[in-house]
Amino acid sequence: MEIILFIIQALISYFIVVTIHELGHIITGILSGFRFILFVIGPFGLKRNDKGKITFYIEKNKALWGGIGGTVPVDDKKDNFKNFRRLIIAGPLTSLLFGVIMLIVFFYKSYLFILLLGAMAVGISIATLLPFRAGVFYTDGGRWLRMKGNDHDAKVELAIFNFIQSYSINKDYSKLNIEDTQLLIEDKDPRNQYMGHCFAYYYYKDNNNLNDADIELKKMKELQSHVPKNFVKLLAAED
Template identity: 30%
Template sequence: MKILKSPIMVFSFICIILISISISPLNIAEASENILWLAICLFLTLLIHELGHMIGGILTGSSLLQLTVGPFVVQRNHSWRLRMGFNNQWSHIGGITMLQIDSRNEKFSQKTIATFLGGPLASFIFSMFIFADGEFLYYLGVFNLFIFVVTIVPYNFSGLFSDGFVIIKFLTKDTSFITYHKMSKILVAPEQAVQWDCSLLEESASIDPNTLSASKLPLYMMFLFYGTVAVGDKRYLRKFIHRIKTNELEKINKVYRINVMHFYLASQFILGEELTFDENDFKEGPTIDVVSKLRTMSILEQVKGKQINNTKTYVDYIKKNHTNRYAFWNAEKVFVKQYLSQHA
């Protein structure tokens, strides 16, 4: 389940289990009541943490784009107004806060640090309830202390990193990570907020792709591909992919490798170059990204002059999906319109 990819949720559920065991209720009714209160504690703890991120960002001049906690989400609609609804993305169930921070702003690093520090700081402040009277406040304090520890400790598990890890990277001015973070912000920004930054495209293309970790390389490929489609300038993408040693890709994790190959092939297609990979290279790969697989099969289909069943399926899928409003999805639609619509 995607929910297990969130360390906050994993540790929080472990915390619930441990606390429940320690309580040792005498009957089912009492047990149900305890679980209910613990669930409320968990929700409030996640809400406090995400509100901390939001306040940290707003105090530095950023605008809230989305705040998700458990089943609830507050986000801006097409009229740029905040609306509350239900969260339908399991990957966000543990809580996520998205703010608009212009990557070209000279105080981008300070704003980002304040945003990521706000969550753990709020959790730490409310962890003081551990010294308060009352069982509910005590467990609210325990939960907040737990969340503070697991988010402030720097760690990075295959691209899944804590607030503390991000803060350390920005404080030490890790250029590749800061660029990585800027790219991530643009890719998932709403269409109304997106600002494809040519200077960031140039900066991304200047980094040696062979020095990037397996988790970073796919995002660089993704950003440069979508950025090229969005702005129409192919120089940066060409500069980047021409330095990738494709024979070295076999050494990285299969999931990351296939992801890179999808965008590498799509990049060669829009650059008008001979394709390095064919159908056989993707046969044994995991189907994690349905859109990339459809895109790849469509490109291979057209280059080889075969029937366009895959292309029609891909184009129809893009046209019918109206729920995804992220910048990268808008760029995907531009790609379809410019390169594939005439074939569908």
């Protein structure tokens, strides 16, 4: 019975800690003038639909089950990329602050649940601050460091942000800077190459250039064996 109780408390702690982490991203984004579009934890999610209404849904892509909180710019401001860097790092820092508070509380109220909350929050903070890429995504710390530089990686991150910003403002990909896709296509990471061809595909498709769109789609299919399946599903370009 004690083991079952521990498992239940651990699961509840995980959901609380991940929710707080993602709220750190979301609230910082909203305070920066961005618009909420997505929150996922496990298979459960909230998203803003095409009519602007926030709805509950079941997320089928397991790559997102670890937790994601999304906000996007509503207009093109010069500080948007800097604000995006800030919201990226806000998740781990929020987790760290919450974890430290819970561990301090544990010294006064020695409840296992409080200890689990504190330990998990600090653990998630450290794990997401360490700069590496596992599967589909870079960690928050990894992305933040890439964005802070002045090298090729920073330009790639800026290009990806510009793609997301352009879509969130214009509601399609027709106004992307197609030259930015070449940055990703020439990157050494197959996942970035795939993403570059994918954004180029959407650009040509939304501009009714079906011949070039078909060329990009074929290049994507050639790369599919070199990237995680969940990554392909996440971008979900189709004939």
